Amino acid sequence: MTEPLLSVRGLTVEFPTRHGILTAVEDITLDIMPGEVLGMVGESGAGKSMTGNAIIGLIEPPGRIARGEILLKGQRIDNLPPDEMRAIRGRRIGMIFQDPLTSLNPLYRISDQLVETIRTHLPMSQEAARKRAIQLLDDVGIPDAARRIDDYPHQFSGGMRQRVVIALALCAEPDLVIADEPTTALDVSVQAQIIDVMKQLCADRGAAILLVTHDMGVIAETANRVAVMYAGRIAEIGPVREVIKDARHPYTAGLMGAIPRLGENLDRLQQIPGAMPRLSSIPQGCAFNPRCPKVFDRCRSHRPSLSQAEVGRQVACWLYDGVTEA
């Protein structure tokens, strides 16, 4: 068996506040294999970005990793000194944030930003780095890259800027890319292009991607497996096709049912009653129990942990716990 590229074990992120400690991410365990895209979905505030930020060592104090380990190709990276972590970010782990403008400096030409980033991470001459930058822009589908590379960010459309950000994240040939809502700001036509580029990256270079988004369509097309998050925990994780077609966890089922689809003409969308709890008042037992149509006694007192429902599929729900299965 090949070794996972990224391995997260029992990751827990806490925020001390005046009213006690808030747990934003709790006991997350997942692996991503080389060449694999792991999707991550879930309601706003479920802890998706926080998980990504923990992996790249960018949790804002007073937040902190309270428990757990993060391993990149078998090497622990969660306890590295800040300067060693900085060297890993950008070089071995690339990041794509949601808003392309915040990752690009409006005062510098696209060429300057790419060349500088390449040369920070790879030993290359100015000319070689520029050549590589043009190649990268070409890879992410910027037409006429050799000419456009000396433009300023504002001269590019939103979709083109987002592709530059992707090029920046890829320029040091990272092993892992963390893409947090990379296509949410884009309309469908540009989305399709970006997705192609990311898939290609995995296929060509054996890189792995953690793709955070609330767009199930994007997950369906891009990811191999998907992790569904609820209230800071993984509710369900498994191959995309199976999770989408045959959701096990009642929250996943609710999420899938809530999506309007082109093929059907429903009068009403299925909705999950209520809202996700605040971090300060996560219910006892299963965090989803006040909203769950299948809740039963045990759910209100005991918290289910992620367990194997079948090969490759894990669900945190008492319905799939051998002991209670009726």
Add this chain to the structure above:
Amino acid sequence: MSDVLLDVRNLSRRFDVSKPWLNRKLEGLEKLYVKAVDDVSFTVNRGETFALVGESGSGKSTIAKLIVGLLKPTQGEIFFSGQSLARGLSGAEARRLRRRFQMIFQDPLASLNPRWRVTDIIAEPLRVFERSMDDRARRLRVGELLTLVGLSPEDGVKFPHQFSGGQRQRIAIARALAAKPEFIVCDEPTSALDVSVQAQILNLMKDLQKEFGLTYVFISHNLQVVRHMADHIGVLYLGRLAEVAPARDLFEAPRHPYTRMLLDAVPDIEMTGRRRKKVEGEIPSPLSPPPGCAFHPRCPFANDRCKTEVPRTLGGVACHAVEEGRLSDLVQP
């Protein structure tokens, strides 16, 4: 049956994006305009939902703002139940008309005053339009509205930041409904929300439409959402309408090449294995739109005529190839 509530005729709006006068003089530059909306006409029937779709920058929000009077048209007219909303309306008349329509914005937090309590936010249209209403009646009405949108009257004392994104959008909807409008313009009302909250809001909007006979202009770049909500759809490209059609027809038999391209680019959530078509080219700069049909640099059916002559709108479609019958064989349902 088809009782027209909103009639938009040849609407255009351009923005002056020139550099300041001195720079222009020094650098010898011309004045520069963006044609954000260019000769757009459509009608919306009472009690129906008309959706506007199109890529980023195609002019959707500009049309929304023109309709609710936040922007003035450069050209064209808008009629609301037969009355022109043109510049010449007198104050009282304008107010009487304006109370009949409302707008919901994309970002609920930005459109709700953070220093006001929810009660005051929702009561504001009542203060403007129902001046005779006393405090007690107004409080009662706000309580009713909060209940209507699935919140509770006690929530009125809170501030917007104390609510989740979906709840804030409910507050914005309650405010929009306060003055009992007939017509609401919704600009990306659920784009910032996740799917489960989106389902709650869309269901609420449909329920309210049924109950009060509301008419919506609904803007979104999510085609699945539009399919779910709309009776009629207008597809915008670079400020012009490429196609207007009943929702069902548009999805089952899209006619304009741009509409087809948009539909082909929708992600395949059913996992049928359908390959999403790669969309060629970029939306061109609105500062210098291509001559003729603005879509021609990206259109697989473009010919010489397309490069010079702006296509007329015939039967809801503005396309030479459709007009010439060059696409008819591809449109077989």
